Amino acid sequence: MKLLERASGTAYSLRSAAVLRIGTGLLSLAYLLRDIGDAGVLWGPEAYWTPEMALELNALNGWTGFYTVAVTESPVLWWVFYGLAVAVSVLFTLGWRTRVTSIAFAVLVCAVQFRTAFVNDSGDHLVRLLAIYLACTACGRVWSLDGRREWSPPLLKGENEELRRRVVTLTHNLALLVIAGQVMIAYGAAAMYKIQGSTWRDGTALHYALHLNAFTPWPELSHWVAGQSALILGLAYLTVFTQLGLPFAVFSRVLKYPFLIALLGSHAAIAVLMGLPLFSAAMVIGDMVFLGDAFWIGAAVLVKRGSGGRAPGTPRRDHRGEAAVLSRRSPG
Template sequence: MSKVASVDEAPPVEKSRLRERLGPAALWERLQGWLTGRKHSTIGFSILRILFGIAILIVLVPSYADRRYLWGAGAWWVEPEASRRGWWEPLRLLFPKDNAVVFETSFHVLLLLAVLFLVGFQTRWVTPVLLVFWVGLSTNSTLLGNGGDTLMRIVLLFVVFADLSRHFSVDAWMRSRRGSRPSRFAARMPRWVPSWTGTWAHNTVLILCVFQILLVYLVSSVLKFQGEEWVNGTAIYYALSIDQFHVMPALSQLAWQSAPVVALATWTALWVQMLFPVLILWKPTRYVAVVLITGMHLGIAVLLGLWPFSLAMIALDLLLVRDGTWLRAAARLGRIRRGVLSPAA
């Protein structure tokens, strides 16, 4: 009888433990631990810094010779539309069209800030200033930007509060050389601010960035489903047929030669974006989704020449890859490299 009784009592105990693990109090405690325990996706944020820096330089450097015609005194004809957008007026004073000295100074400061951001030098101070100058330049023209520029402005506002220089940066190199000695330029938090505030802010930014990319994919896929070309599998063919996007005409023509390949690529892009919020919930499908969506953006960059947009999207996608995964991949590559380089004997 005792054995029967113990068996009968087991399920309620297990149910009680399950309710404790899944109850509101337990979930809230786990969320607090995730937010304040340690910084997540620090490698992903460092990669985001590098890709965003490259994307900004891709916009600025090729346009350097034509900067006055695109954003300066030669762009007065865009001013009525630019003014109608209602940008905050102090931002519009950074790149004035009627003062060449101030415009040139601001443009070259922006170039310097982009380089410093890319290499990760004094990132905590450079990031907010870069955001102000990047938005200031965007106020001068409404015809040069795209969805990628809008996304970059939003994300740059978020990452002001994130740790962008933990890896692959001059800041990280200087910290390793300095050891435990504090930097003269280190931001000192007031004593009354809890020690976990920086970790909480970083992880909150991660949540906001992931939400932003999910919102982009969900809205994009819903709009795609309203287009007949996406549903019947011909949208990519028409995109590659636009003369203005023929960066490499021979490669574009090669890409649309096979109707099954075009249809498969179109439907894959459509469904991966639609299901992306669900696919990231499980680790194996998350990495499959990240690989597919990254491949899609690389295709857009190579075939259509939209490098800043693609780099911004890839940077956000890679935030979904955990630090542990990056470290394991690096260790595996290191073992392979040592095996290749080591003598056979």
């Protein structure tokens, strides 16, 4: 009961949730704007994956119905959906009416991307997962337009309002745990998969990866790095070690930071050497769930000192009385 009382009494990691919201919204917007010139042939009526095929695949896999919202043969209606996805991505990033826009964001982003599921990559997949999970969080309480609005009276009264507040708070905390678990599973599974291959065990996997024509935007740089045998060997083992160790390191307030820094470096290298900036950005955004509010409070203080103003994102009471906002710091 004490655990339930704590989990439903205080909304933890509100700033981390806000960072996830901003990052996911911006990344979705980047995907949509990057592909806007080819969107019609990728996901629209002109796509090789016809509406009938999309509906059949959705039914065969037992996917949720909102994945097929954007399945239409009308070019006009399709571009309406696409435009709405862009607009909602902007509103979600800004944190405007987040309770509503977070749901619309999840529905529209998933609907557009699942229109032709086979042209997406792992970065798209993580964005979809984060969009769904963030709809269950209180990601708009800080660093948002919602956080700047005047407070309105509670929706309910008395015990009903307290029950509603606790349910919302518990849902928020559980959703963040699910996001953290999803990221840990992704890294743990990737590491376990790697160690099954001989190229990762003998440290040559990165050498071969850097010679793939499809993933060498800077061939001279990639070939030079691939020629550094000791560096390639060390990076291969470091990659496996950090991915395998992160699910355990995150339970330490101190140990998790070296692991996160190492993973940040690996994602930066993937973005540059393999030409996958959006995929790398998606993974970095997912990693932010492990940075508690204590980290973001410290970062805000540094920003305040640098700008000479009030620290950004100072939390306010929830205008609907949904939770007490950070009179105490979450683990961080």
